[in-house]
Amino acid sequence: MFDFNTLFEFSRTNCLAICAFLVPANLLFTLQTMIFTGLRRPQPQVRQAAMLACLPALVMVFHVFTWWMIGVVMAPTFILLGLASTCLSINFWAIAHPQSMAHFLRALVLRVLSLVRRSGVELP
Template identity: 40%
Template sequence: MSLFDQLCEFSRNHCIGICGCLVPFNLILSFLTLVYVGREMSPQLVRKNAIAVYSGVTLMVLHVSTWFLIGVVMIPTFVLPVFGATCVAIHLWATKSPVTMRRFLLWLLQPVLNQKQRATI
């Protein structure tokens, strides 16, 4: 059995653990990127986040590819690459045009920011 076969087998045997780590990792870093852009924080910080997410998405796509190699076609094998592409798109937008992303985020939050009443418990 080759090293490639062993890596693929490892990936499939530990699917829950791999996805259980990579999905929250990408989700949290993508959210942090939105916060960093919204608060006009350092572009270097956004780039560092982007590099981490690109690495996580690459691992996730390689993991899903091991399932495609053996012919397993299920909803997660399509959802995870779309999720990864969304994370990459967010980071590309954040690194290439943070000003337009910030304007979009402010537009999304405008109804919340304009509320005059406070919530009471």
């Protein structure tokens, strides 16, 4: 029988190392999904990137739950859960409605470029 207590204790003991890996992994993998969606890559490729990006987000959710199980309810647990939830939401959006996400990303890029041009910064 698999002992979950050992896994939960490992998660809490190595919290710093786990979070040091999971936070950048969540951000980078989700950014990759957004880039693929914005560039209108084929749907199977976007779906594969989104599913890969969901893995570290789900691991982070379970990691936070191990802390909540022993009664540790602090700001970092809510911040990490918020990050994981945001990444999961973005990835599900890319899977469910890639056209609306691509439209939103293109509008966002155009808005940022117009603000940069208006500020006087020269772009290459």
